[in-house]
Amino acid sequence: MFKALGDPTRLRIFEYLRCSCGPLAVADAGEIRQVSGPTVGEVxxxxxxxxxxTSTISFHLKELRNAGLIVMERRGKHMVCSVNEQAIAAIADYFKSTQIQDCCEDTSNVKRNP
Amino acid sequence: MFKALGDPTRLRIFEYLRCSCGPLAVADAGEIRQVSGPTVGEVxxxxxxxxxxTSTISFHLKELRNAGLIVMERRGKHMVCSVNEQAIAAIADYFKSTQIQDCCEDTSNVKRNP
DNA sequence: TTTTCATTTCTACATTTCTAGAAATGTGTG
DNA sequence: CACACATTTCTAGAAATGTAGAAATGAAAA
Structure with missing residues (x-):
């Protein structure tokens, strides 16, 4: 996800999608997603x-999709894009806690200074 | 910042620093930072x-520092590393709000579908 | 069914980024 | 001061990534 957001063009796309939110729908499984939003052409x-x-934008949208940051849905001739709110929540969570626990495999072999 | 965290080696360094937190100090200006922590060698x-x-780790630490994600301080022969809590808070904030306002320069020229 | 529109995939090239070794810098110690 | 230690900078090569145009796919309209 960080790699995906690390490219300036992709970050712009991501922010554009984040601020151009459309109506939401709740699926049977309970997950929420946008019903309409900008098409690839509009992005x-x-x-x-x-x-x-351009193929470049198409490429970047694919990267964002692979990273799980956005979702896309066919709507007739168009592809409608929207952010994946679950992914955003996950990242927010990652940074929320001040301290991460157990993120290092084994620190017993690390030599500490006096 | 996202670009910095996008590299797997740098993400590991970042997480290692995040979970190996040392004592804190409060500066006159009010900002909090770690007094001790792992040295470059320990990282x-x-x-x-x-x-x-290795020069590779030194390179990645520099990238993380340039991105503002970590801070380093000389302590005798060693350089002591720690995360920049302010930067983490800023990223957390970035993802917190469901919707970003005014992140697109001008959308009036964007053609919308019917 | 042919055409047109929206989008993706393929390909090649330019650019950036990562890695590793050698040399340089900075700092404490004998 | 000379030396050892910790770390950074420089350099070059390898690998990954971004860009752009052409061709291919998919879906609706004529």
């Missing part, structure tokens, strides 16, 4: 200014 | 297993 327009979709 | 030992400092 591309907002980010690059061009009115044709 | 290197924990991450690579080797007991000699």
């Amino acid at each position: 591309c327009c907002c980010i690059t200014g061009a009115d044709k979709i | 290197c030992c924990c991450i690579t297993g080797a007991d000699k400092i």
